[in-house]
Amino acid sequence: MIVLKLGGSVVTDKDRAETLDGAALARAADAIAAALDAGGDALADGLVIVHGGGSFGHHNASEHGVSTTGGTHDAGAVLDIHGAMTTLNRFVLSRLHERDVAAVPVHPFSGGHRDGESELTLPTGQVETLLAEGFVPVLHGDVIAHAGEGVTIVSGDELVAALARDLGADRIGLCSTVPGVLDDEDAVIDRIGSYDDVADVLGESDSTDVTGGMAAKVRALLELEAEASIFGLEDLDGFLAGADPGTTIG
C-alpha cells in the first residue's frame, strides 16, 4: 500500500490566497490515474492520498492565530479553516473523478483528536475498509479537536505518518515543489538517515506555513519504519511505478 502526499504548494499557488495551481493538479491527477490503470505490484494493495493546504488553509489558520499547538474556541474560525480545506479537497476529488479514479473524501476533523499532550489519535478503520473495497481515500490537512486547546491544526505530514504507521504502508511519497531535500548548493540530497545530517541546511519555510515546512516533514518521516521519498511533480509517475526518486528518508 502506498501513502502519497500531494504537497499543498504543488496543487495550489501557495502565495495567493485560495488559488489552485490547475495545471499542476491536472498533472498529478494524470500520473495517479495512469499508475492505477497500469496496475502493477506497487499499487496492488491500494493508494491513500493526503493533500496539504497550500493557499487553502495556511492563510486562514494564520489569520485566526491557529497552529498545531495553539488552538481556538471560535467556531467561526474552525469553520473557516475547515471550509477552505474541504473546498480544496473537492477540487482534488473532482480532478481525480474526471480521470475515473474512485477517490472519496475522508475528513480528519470528523474523526480525529489530540489529547492534552498534543498526541494525535486518528481512526483508520474507515480508510482500511475503503481501500479493501477498491476506493482511493483522499485525506487532507485539517482542523482537529484538541484537549485543553479547543481546536488546532493537523498537518498533512502528521496524517501521512499516522496512516503509514497504522496501516503498515509499504511506501510513502511526498510530492513537493522541489525535486527533493536540497543541500546548500541546491543539489538533491540522496538519502537522510538522521535529522543531524541536514539540521544546517533546513531553514524556515518562505511562505505562510503554520505547520513548519521541510524541516517538519523530514522530522515526521524519520520517525517511520517504512522508507519515504520526497520528490518533485516530474517524478510522481516514476515513484508510483516503483522507483525511488528525489531524497530517500529513513
Ligand code: IP8
Ligand atoms: O499543508 C495544513 O496542512 P499541510 C492544513 O499539510 C491547514 O501542513 C488547515 C493549515
